[in-house]
């Protein structure tokens with residue numbers, strides 16, 4: 001039998017189950033084995049690895065993971081796909097499908113239950129585009145014991161996540177992701193490898209999870225508050241954004257913190273490195289809290 005991720009087999013599966021795509025669930029299925037092989041290579045999947053997939057669809061990527069990894073655990077929200085997956089993945093005994101919205105799932109507990117202690121675990125997925133950022137931020141913020149996240153997402157979001165200071169794409173999302181992981185766009189993907197074809201361009205993003213944060217931050221939630229408020233209005237200076245957020249009566253303290261952190265108050269948030277934001281938030285917290 002042909003692999004699932006081929007146009008012929010995919011069409012046959014969709015017809016057999018009279019499956020209608022739900023746009024609201026970001027259902028764009030992969031029909032290109034070459035792209036799938038490149039995704040698995042980028043993730044470094046081998047027979048020792050545990051893989052977590054989000055949104056298996058009809059099993060295109062799941063099947064390739066099942067062939068190469070030790071075990072695959074996949075979260076699928078759409079109940080209609082469960083019988084389909086039961087059928088398409090029946091040749092593989094190392095796949096577990098969990099019927100759940102991944103945003104509501106206790107991924108940490110699932111990992112403890114499903115993977116061996118000390119096993120390298122990677123997240124590999126063709127993400128539903130309407131929830132890309134919440135899913136990635138959940139995986140990062142929960143500090144799950146995963147090594148790498150390799151995901152197909154909108155190219156525009158991949159560019160924002162991997163952006164460097166000073167570039168037009170650099171913002172609070174770049175810093176949030178890069179605080180937890182090293183981020184890189186591995187390759188871009190043409191629309192023709194999906195059915196149905198998405199409206200946006202796609203790219204594969206690799207996040208290599210850091211063992212330690214790249215900077216020392218006294219209070220993580222305050223650090224992220226400073227970052228978000230610094231980007232609230234991109235055309236404003238960092239000084240104006242911070243005074244707008246923390247209050248005009250804190251002007252002096254903000255000026256002192258900026259000076260101590262060697263940040264010119266006239267600069268814009270998009271020019272500050274993660275190290276500068278860390279220093280600034282460590283200074284500000286002492287003066288404002």
Ligand code: SAM
Pocket residue numbers: 025026027028029030031054055056057058059060061062075076077078081100101102103125126127128129131
């Ligand atoms: N992995 C398949 C492939 O590459 O062909 C399908 C990818 S498709 C872009 C996204 C999948 O995620 C769909 O199967 C969709 O039903 C599922 N999905 C959407 N929202 C989800 C959520 N919150 N939790 C889990 N799965 C979700």
